[in-house]
Amino acid sequence: MDIVEYPDIEMMMMDLANKLAGELRSALDHNDFASIAVPGGTTPGPMFDSLCAADLDWSRVNVMLTDERWVPETSERSNTRLLRERLLTDRASAARYVPLYTGTDTPEESLDALEATLKPVLPLTVLLLGMGTDMHTASIFPGADRLDDALHGHARVVPMRAPGAPEPRVTLSGMVLRDAINAHILITGAEKREAIERARHLSAEEAPVSIMLRHATIHWAES
Numbered sequence: 001m002d003i004v005e006y007p008d009i010e011m012m013m014m015d016l017a018n019k020l021a022g023e024l025r026s027a028l029d030h031n032d033f034a035s036i037a038v039p040g041g042t043t044p045g046p047m048f049d050s051l052c053a054a055d056l057d058w059s060r061v062n063v064m065l066t067d068e069r070w071v072p073e074t075s076e077r078s079n080t081r082l083l084r085e086r087l088l089t090d091r092a093s094a095a096r097y098v099p100l101y102t103g104t105d106t107p108e109e110s111l112d113a114l115e116a117t118l119k120p121v122l123p124l125t126v127l128l129l130g131m132g133t134d135m136h137t138a139s140i141f142p143g144a145d146r147l148d149d150a151l152h153g154h155a156r157v158v159p160m161r162a163p164g165a166p167e168p169r170v171t172l173s174g175m176v177l178r179d180a181i182n183a184h185i186l187i188t189g190a191e192k193r194e195a196i197e198r199a200r201h202l203s204a205e206e207a208p209v210s211i212m213l214r215h216a217t218i219h220w221a222e223s
């Protein structure tokens, strides 16, 4: 496992933002467009605060979430809302946002449209993942109804209902996550560090994050 340990969370967020910006910049040197997917949740906000100011040609960057809760942007639970407030601002307001929530009653009704939207913006140039203490990543949860499809199927996007998730979700699939050119996992605190170490010895069904442990650099600070 490739783990980078930082002296504190603040330093980690700034260093990581520089690293991701550098990966986007080098991709834009050789390609017309680059794509970045980032998690929602409570951890990445401070990293977004730095990344949004990065000096790069954001007008050629597609920004998306690794997973979204099936709620409108007016909800406090909306990851899109977090992105608009913390990432799609400053220089990054020039980026093209690729939403995973479409407003239909259920995610199932939007799957064909989402597959079509995602196809041209993949593979991801940069993937940043979060992780829960139950070892879920994106919205690929242990015990989820479509866990097998998300881990082993060929869809780019999978709807997901899980005991650990209060609302229906939609998530990028394991196939899309594994195909990312640069992959990172951002975690904080002793509990998540212990969980990610444990994930190495568990199956993908028990610890979905384990599918990324060979591909991703893990960034960790205790506090």
Ligand SMILES: O=C(O)[C@H](O)[C@@H](O)[C@H](O)[C@H](O)COP(=O)(O)O
Binding pocket: 039, 040, 041, 042, 043, 044, 066, 067, 068, 069, 079, 129, 130, 131, 132, 136, 137, 138, 139
């Ligand atoms: O929408 C979400 O909840 C996420 O994208 C999810 O995968 C998140 O990264 C983890 O649950 C960690 O969440 P915290 O950062 O809040 O611990």
